[in-house]
Amino acid sequence: MSTPVKREAGTPLSDAATSPKHTAPGPSSPGPASPKSKSPTPAPGSPAPEVSGVLSGAHWLQQGLPEVDEDELDSTLGSDVESSTASISSSILNYRTLNGRTYHSDSVTDGEYWGPNDQKHLNALEIYAHGLFLMLGEKLHQAPLKDDIKQAIDIGTGPGYWAIDFADKYTNCEVIGTDISPVQPTWCPANLSFQIDDATKEWTFPDNRFDYIHIQFMNGAVEDWTELYKQAYRCCKPGGWIEHIDVSPNILSDDGTVTVGSAMDQYGKVLSEAGIKINRRTTTSQDGVQESGIKEAGFINMTVKDYKMPVSGWPEDPKLRQVGHCAFAAISEDLEGVIQFHFGHVMGWSQEEITTFAAHLRQEMKGMKMHGYWPWKCVYAQKPLDA
Ligand SMILES: C[S@@+](CC[C@H](N)C(=O)[O-])C[C@H]1O[C@@H](n2cnc3c(N)ncnc32)[C@H](O)[C@@H]1O
Numbered sequence: 001m002s003t004p005v006k007r008e009a010g011t012p013l014s015d016a017a018t019s020p021k022h023t024a025p026g027p028s029s030p031g032p033a034s035p036k037s038k039s040p041t042p043a044p045g046s047p048a049p050e051v052s053g054v055l056s057g058a059h060w061l062q063q064g065l066p067e068v069d070e071d072e073l074d075s076t077l078g079s080d081v082e083s084s085t086a087s088i089s090s091s092i093l094n095y096r097t098l099n100g101r102t103y104h105s106d107s108v109t110d111g112e113y114w115g116p117n118d119q120k121h122l123n124a125l126e127i128y129a130h131g132l133f134l135m136l137g138e139k140l141h142q143a144p145l146k147d148d149i150k151q152a153i154d155i156g157t158g159p160g161y162w163a164i165d166f167a168d169k170y171t172n173c174e175v176i177g178t179d180i181s182p183v184q185p186t187w188c189p190a191n192l193s194f195q196i197d198d199a200t201k202e203w204t205f206p207d208n209r210f211d212y213i214h215i216q217f218m219n220g221a222v223e224d225w226t227e228l229y230k231q232a233y234r235c236c237k238p239g240g241w242i243e244h245i246d247v248s249p250n251i252l253s254d255d256g257t258v259t260v261g262s263a264m265d266q267y268g269k270v271l272s273e274a275g276i277k278i279n280r281r282t283t284t285s286q287d288g289v290q291e292s293g294i295k296e297a298g299f300i301n302m303t304v305k306d307y308k309m310p311v312s313g314w315p316e317d318p319k320l321r322q323v324g325h326c327a328f329a330a331i332s333e334d335l336e337g338v339i340q341f342h343f344g345h346v347m348g349w350s351q352e353e354i355t356t357f358a359a360h361l362r363q364e365m366k367g368m369k370m371h372g373y374w375p376w377k378c379v380y381a382q383k384p385l386d387a
Pocket of ligand 1: 104111113115125129155156157158159160161162179180181197198199200215216217218
């Protein structure tokens with residue numbers, strides 16, 4: 001019989017269970033722009049969008065570029081707003097550069113994954129992974145693993161930073177990292193190997209193989225999470241653990257500083273709507289899919305931990321401030337790469353609209369007035385010993 005789900009606050013400084021606020025726009029705030037005539041890339045059989053309050057790309061062009069208020073900016077950060085501005089002036093070249101971003105090969109998967117696989121994006125992922133590690137209390141896992149585990153797998157390993165650290169820590173454990181892109185380093189611990197594998201297809205691993213299955217930051221990549229968790233259940237040893245850490249794209253604030261219609265507010269809304277359109281939701285974490293899917297797959301002894309990742313260095317708490325600096329540095333490295341697929345390819349925004357929006361978002365993140373954070377959730381659970 002399964003034990004009740006334990007719910008723990010992962011980030012100590014604030015209670016993630018408190019309801020975050022959005023402040024309604026004041027009289028002078030812009031209302032939603034009229035819908036764009038340009039039609040987005042249609043997704044076959046995709047359901048109607050469900051996210052309300054999504055502003056169009058044209059809205060951001062009407063706003064123009066944000067004015068830089070030097071007093072408001074975090075002086076510890078670089079001049080990313082300016083670099084974004086500079087990229088607009090060479091728009092044609094930028095369009096080519098943005099469209100020239102590389103993505104995974106179609107021969108590996110029939111699904112479209114939103115993340116580029118070029119060095120620029122990998123750089124952003126590296127910084128982000130460090131911020132995540134700090135946010136998670138400098139622990140590689142939350143599940144209570146024994147020291148002598150023998151087999152572990154990291155699904156959607158990306159450049160493999162987590163898998164490398166994990167293999168270094170558990171030297172007697174054979175670790176496998178899988179991904180649809182061959183972007184992993186060739187230098188890695190002897191007990192770690194990488195495989196190109198689509199996790200949304202039937203897994204090729206034998207039943208009851210792994211002591212630990214780790215999934216981190218794969219939102220927007222999977223159509224049917226419950227099916228994936230069922231594969232994981234089959235391949236997990238009785239008594240072994242699954243752990244899935246993921247993020248909601250919606251930037252929230254607990255003090256109402258992330259206002260409706262702001263770029264921070266719109267970032268999550270547009271990503272949510274785009275995910276719905278292509279049937280690969282970006283809101284898996286906030287929708288409770290980790291809990292429901294992992295349970296439905298058959299895992300028990302579930303623990304849920306909530307975290308908050310500040311979008312920049314606004315917190316006073318030094319540790320969270322550091323997490324925020326990492327998040328901001330990562331998004332500064334490749335904001336366009338993060339939003340290009342959903343905003344451009346799915347929602348049909350032009351490059352100029354994307355770049356203008358990105359300038360507003362950077363400006364808001366860099367300013368210290370808006371106390372935005374991304375909610376993260378870690379869910380871990382165990383395959384029954386008698387399974
Ligand atoms: C945002 S990155 C996160 C990488 C890594 N887990 C981390 O935390 O830094 C998501 C990764 O999932 C991979 N991915 C997307 N769809 C996948 C699939 N169907 N099967 C395996 N990997 C997939 C992407 O190629 C990308 O490397």
